[in-house]
Amino acid sequence: MIGAGLLSRMRARAPEVVAFCLLFGFTDLAAVAATPSASELQAIQREQEQLLRMEEERRREQERLRKLKELQPPEPEEKPEHPSVPESERCIQVDRIRVLNADIVSDADIAQITDPLRQSCLKTNQLQQLLQQLNDLFRDAGYVTSRAYLPEQDLQDGILIIQVLQGTISNMTLGEGRRADRWQLYFAFPTSEGEVLNIRDIEQGLEQMNRLASNNATMSIEPGQEAGTSVVAVTNKTSRPFRVEIGRDNSGTNSTGILRDTANVYLDNILGINDGWSFYFSKNARGVRQTRRSNSATGTFTVPFGYSTLTYTSSYYSYKTLSEGDTQSFFYSGLSTSDMLELSHVAHRDQSSKTRIDLGITRKRARNFVDDSRQSSSRNLAIGHLALAHSRRAFDGVLSAEIRHERGMKILGAKEDDPDQDHGEAKAQFRKWILEAAYSRNFSLDENMALAWSSSANWQYAQDGLFGSEQIGVGGLYSVRGFREDSLSGDTGGYWRNELALNGIDQDWGLFEPVVGSITPYVAFDMGRVLTNRGDANEKGTVSGWSVGLRNDARYFRFDLQFSQGLAAPQHLEKESHEFNFNATLRF
Known part of the structure; x- marks a missing residue:
């Protein structure tokens, strides 16, 4: 009752x-x-696409930094000085010059050295210089243990015979020669016992091992038991293969939370084949969790195969926020996932440059909701890409460039375009080209300090309308600084970034050295332009901004403090008077 x-x-x-x-x-x-009006729904969808694009830009920046480090050209080599040979009075008539067993270099390179000396009477010092030039040719090509010499011969017929002894690898060693050591050598080095020794192959193998921060691999070339053979002895001083970083920054947005907590986890050589594992996590640090939040996670796995590297990256991003209108409010949310498989191959490297080819496929999935109602902007995409990248030491600095083609494909459950859709609508089977270039150089001030100038440009051209995640964004931490909250985006456009930093401010901080390290002040200027946006004709124009900042790099702590200000922007773009960005990270 x-x-x-x-x-x-x-x-x-x-x-x-x-x-x-x-x-x-x-x-x-x-x-x-409530049901949003058409204009409110359009504004919400624009905000959703901007959030997805900002997360895509963060992921691309991480990938760009990883590849830029791997593309770094070799350090310049010092050429050995040749002892002078006194000139002799007697000469030998030489009509022809034959170089035997020299297939490690091209006939044209050999002829360039020998042809000017034909039909000549050569003195002893000229013969010595000829051998030195041939040995320099072998060394520049990487064959540092191969050498040319003059065998005993009768020169009555006017034919000079030069024999080449090709230096080979008799053995490669690492550590105690255990099975695990042999596996590391097998996956890292593109050469093995019995092959002609080329220092470029050895450099490649060392770089593949030293991609892992816990490795510090070096090598020495020691004489083998037989003439012309060498032992490549690799020494690897390893450190802790497990590292953790936790941090906080304010790179978020007002809609999902400005402050973010981040974490990075690194695992090295878990499978014993120089494999690298990295995991990144982030979430909004504070705010009303029921009305605004964002979470992201990225995992990357890499494994080398000599001159090739296989990379798999998987990422996840979700957000939820409240859009407050004049008369009613709406929750909008979304999530996106991305899986990329890529094979990179170093097609060529020499003493000053490196060329790489990338081939990969990416599957992207995006879901957008307004009050739990799925929006038409949700989609599945499958994107194939092919890229050619090159870096070299030039103009007393490092110059790099990459051209990349991306194409939407009808595989892996991807959305297929409607043949009758409007020209301005975003396409799943799109085509676009991306061109990137960068240059960096140090200007020495004294023995310890230097000005470091870096400049980079990124340009994208699309033949079709693009979804927000595939458009180029102009404005933000990774393009034009000074426009964190509002930016331009489009199908075709680009930006140019410049930074001047003062390196070498290293003081004796005593007990605080592990958390202070080196201090680097810097100033930056960026500008960018969006030419076309087929989905919004007003979304174009030019923006520019500048920044001044201070960052450090220490064993246990890293920070970056930055004051930025937008200088120029189209009238429809909200330009803040200034903004302050920070990033602080603890390393364990």
């Missing part, structure tokens, strides 16, 4: 309970029940 009476009284007061809930904070019910 008591339960029945209570139920009766609750039914009688139901209208009052509903009114109380709507009045004192249970506004989600009202938000869900």
Whole structure:
């Protein structure tokens, strides 16, 4: 009877309970029940695409930094000085010069050295210089243990014979020669026992091992038991293969939370084949969790195969926020996932340059919701890419460039375009080209300090309308600084970034050295332009901004403090008077 009476009284007061809930904070019910207008829905979808694009830019920046480090050209080599040979009076008539067993270099390179000396009477010092030039040719090509010499011969017929002894590898060693050591050598080095020794192959193998921060691999070339053979002895001083970084920054947005907590986890050589594992996590640090949040996670796995590297990257991003209108509010949310498989191959390297080819496929999935209603902007994409990258030491610095082609494909469950869709609508089977170039150089001030100038440009051209995640964004931490909250985006456009930093401010910080390290002040100027946006004709124009900052690099702590200001922007773009960005990370 008591339960029945209570139920009766609750039914009688139901209208009052509903009114109380709507009045004192249970506004989600009202938000869900409302339907956004066309203009409100368009603004929400634009914000959703911007959030997905910002997350894509962060992921691309991480990938760009990883590849830029791997593409770094070799350090310049010092050429050995040749002892002078006194000139002799007697000469030998040479009509032809034959170089035997020299297939490690091209006939044209050999002829360039020998042809000028034909039909000549050569003195002893000229013969010595000829051998030195041939040995320099072998060394520049990487064959540092191969050499040319003059065998015993009769020069009555006017034919000079030069024999080449090709230096080979008799053995490669690492550590104690255990099975695990042999596996590391097998996966890292593109050469093995019995092959002609080329220092470029050895450099490649060392770089593949030293991609892992826990490795510090070096090598020495020692004489083998037989003439012309060498032992390549690799020494690897390993450190802890497990590293953790936790940090906080303010790179978020007002809609999902400015402050973010981040974490990075690195695992090295878990499988014993120089494999690298990295995991990145981030979430908004504070805010009303029910009304705004964002979470992201990225995992990357890499494994080398000599001159090739296989990379798999998987990422996840989700967000939820409340859009407050003049008369009603709406929850909008979304998630995106991305899986990329890529094979990179170093097609060529020499003493000053490196050329790489990338081939890969990416599957992207995006879901957008307004009040739990799935939007038409949700899609699945499959994107194939082919890239050619080159770096070299030039103009007293390092110059690099990459050209990349991306194409939407009808595989892996990707969305297929409607043949009758409007020209301005975004296409899943799109085509676009990306061109990147960068240059960096140090200007020495004294023995310890130097000005470091770096400049980079990125340009994208698309033949079709693009979804927000595939457009180029101009404005933000990774393009034009000074426009964190509002930026331009389009199908075709680009940006140019410049930074001047003062390196070498290293003081004796005593007990604080592990957390202070080196201090680097810097100033930057960026500018960018969007030429076309087929989905929004007004989304174009030029922006520019500048920054001044201070960063450090220490064993246990890293920070970056930056003051930025937008200088120029189109009238429709909101330009803040200034903004302050920071990033602080603890390393374990």
